[in-house]
Amino acid sequence: MLLARLGIRTQTMGTLATFIMAFGMLSYGQDLLPSPIDSTHNPPTEVATTAQENAAAKNVIMGWMVKNLGSKMAMKDPMQEFAMTSLFKDNTNQWNSQLTQMFNGIPVRRGHLQINVVEGAADASHWSGQYLNDPEVDTTPALSQQKAIEIAKKKLKQMLKQKGGEIEDSADVDNGAATAGNSNRPDSSLLVDSGKLPVATAALEIHPGDGPGKRKLTYHVVVRGHSAQGEVQLHAWVDQNGNIVEAYDNDQAVCVDGLGATLYQGYQGLFSGFFYGFGSYFKMFPAFGGYVLNDTCTRWGTFDNYNTVSSTYQAFSPSVIFGNLATSDRESTNADVALASRQTYTFEFYVLGRNGPDSFGGPGYYGSVDGLGPLVSARNHVMTNWVNARWDGSATNFGDGDNVTSGPLTSLDIVAHEWQHAVTQYTANLVYADESGAVNESFSDIMGAMTERYWYGETPYYVCGLNTWKMGELAWTPGNGNCDALRYFYSPESGNQPRFYQNRQIGGLDNGGVHTNSGISNYAFYIISKGGCGYFCMTAYPSGIGASAATNIFWRAERVYMGPFDGFAELRQKTIWAAGDNYGRGSLVWAQVRDAWDAVGVPKMCTFNFFGLCLSYGD
Structure with missing residues (x-):
């Protein structure tokens, strides 16, 4: 949840996911565009071979499979379990094969191998694939x-x-030749496909x-x-019970580029705004005689609650344009949510190495209009004048604000903040109360700010308007211009938060101060990134390690080390562990992370507790 000042609370509950994509620590500088084609290399092409050559290559490949993969993949009878479905030799002198797993002569879905062997070699140059080791079912159809x-x-x-x-489709054709007076009707003799x-x-x-x-x-x-x-x-x-266990539309023309006339990010899509080699970041799907905000490429969707609590509808436009850059058209902020959600997905993929919050492309909630399953879902226009946003365990929710305390809560950093709550649910699963809840909030603030930085670059803390080191600055108090914000990384007290652990809220409202105390770790993140010193630090670093490196450290701590009940002492220790993993224990970066926690007064983690008595501490 984004706000604390209104005393609105929610709980985040879920199960711990155990998988992380192997993208590890990609830097912010990674190119999102495809690499240019290297024209100095010719692509492999198929060359002619004889039946005898094919048979000999097949024997080599099958023999290699039996010898090298049979026991490794616990195959029962490799020669009978795999059928070669494709074999060809290319101009690099390599044989390329595809094999399909079979049981009693019936193909096994997703059981497949690709094996590549250079002519004359005894070993495969490459292989990949998978084997289902228990395909034994009754093969008599009911x-x-x-x-x-x-x-x-x-x-x-x-x-x-x-x-x-x-x-x-009824072909409107002439049975004879077309005439000058009837040139709009084709000649049937020209028909290619009826x-x-x-x-x-x-x-x-x-x-x-x-x-x-x-x-x-x-x-x-x-x-x-x-x-x-x-x-x-x-x-x-x-x-055999008549249930569809899997389905998809193989028509590949799905998600469509649209034009979002957003409130906070201007025109996006259709050659406007952020663009990459294959299209825009503003996607939609044709349906109901117009378009809906179903991004069927990434399987994310934006929906409209029409200012109700729980009635949810497709966000719809009769044309490819969503919104008019202002709140007078409700689709403007629907476009904001759709765009910011896709921007968050991209940040999560390239920086955090995740395919969606649960890293499996989900969690899906509302069904897609393409009929191919649920979408990761965001609801906009929730309730009337609601000055808040939240992740409810299944979907994100965004209010329109009251136009006094805030405008619509749909700016990029706010949307990304809520999606990070979803990520936390599927990783550290931090309990949303007291210190663990404050750490939960802080992770969302950090990743929300870093998503904004990923797309717009880093700004100094003192600028008005879009600002890396402020939270919610574009949406907060619209009548006061855009210099203030909901929260401030560099100056937590400006947002009624403590900068130091000793000044934290203990118990009380807001689930024990989850939105208040998050300022402590936000400020630590700022010091680690940018340098500086607090009242309690022994060493003042004139410059930090940079926000990209700090993000990698905090993300590794959350993904690898943090647990549901961890508070600030645990966050201190686990970011220090992560810094040691990334840069070496005792390195300058490791020391800067440790000293930043000293600067905000967070104590060392107790590493050995004997009946309430701490016998040893961390670091």
Whole structure:
């Protein structure tokens, strides 16, 4: 949650995720654009081979698989369990193969191998893939192919309806040659494709199901239809009970570039604002005769509560333009939330190494109009004149403000702040009360500010307007200009927060001061990043280690070391551990992190507690 001054509280609950993508510590300077193509290298191309050469290469590859992967992947009978589905030799003299896992002659979905062997070599140059070690299911179908197709067609009709309804294409042609007076009707002899849909197909496949011991015999059904917005090519896996266990639309033209006329970030999308090699960061989806803010590329969505507590609708525009740069059009701040959410997703991916808050592309909540599952969801226009924003354990929520205390709570740093609460739920899962709650809030402030920095660059603390070291500066007290803010990293007391641990709030309102006491670690982060000194420090560093390095340290501490009940002493110790991991124990960076915590008066963590008596301390 963003605010404390109004006394509104929430709790964040969830389970601890155990996976982190292997992007580790990517720096802020990483290029978001694709690397230019190296024209000095020719891409590999297929060369002609004989049947005898193919057979010999196949024997080498299969033999290598048996010898090197059979025991490693606990295969039962490799020669019988894999069928080679593709084999070719390229102009680099390398044989390239793809193999599909089989059980009783039925393909096993997601069981596959790619093996590459250079001509004449005994070992593979590369290999990748996976093996499902328990595909044994009853392979006698209880459901007919035709029934599986009917079930998939029902799903298809739902998807077509969501895309403006099903249409049938009737070719308007002349049976004879076109004439000058009838030139708008084509000659039937020129017809290439009448638009007749291919016949639906259904083939048995063993589906991974819900994991080991829960594999399923399914029909892989492919069925197509025409909607008002184009073709839908549905791939569905139907189990023997008639349930669709997996489905997707193979029509690859999905998320569409739109134009967001946002309140806080101006025009974004359609060659305006932030742009990369393949399109804009403002995405939408065609539906209901217009467009909705379903980003089906990243699987995130923005929804509109129309100033209610719990009634949620698709954020909709009849055209590709969302908003008018002002609050007179409710879509302006819907566009803000959609854009800022995608910006947060990008920051999380490239800086934190996460694919969404749970790092598995989720958590999804509201369904997408494409019918392919839920989206990571944000609600805007929640309640009337609500001066707050929050993560409720399932979705983010943003209020319109009262235009006195605040304007709409949809600026980039605020939106990113709330999404970081979701990340924390799936990592450290810090309890939202007392010191652990304050640390939770501080992580959200830090990552909210660093998301803004990622997109706009770092600004000095003293500037008005967009400012790295202030929270909520664009939304707060709109009548006072844009020099004040909700919270201040460099001067916590300016936002009614303590700078030093000794001045912290203990107990009382706001779940024990979660929004108040977060100023302590915010200030420590600022000192680590920019340098300086507090009343309690022994060493004043004229410059800090930089915000990028500080972000990596705090993120590593949260992701790797922090636990649900950790407070400031634990945060101190675990950022010191993280600094040691990244830069070496005893290094200058390690010392600066330690001394910053001294500067704000946070004590060392007790490392050995004997019946309430601390016998040793950290650092």
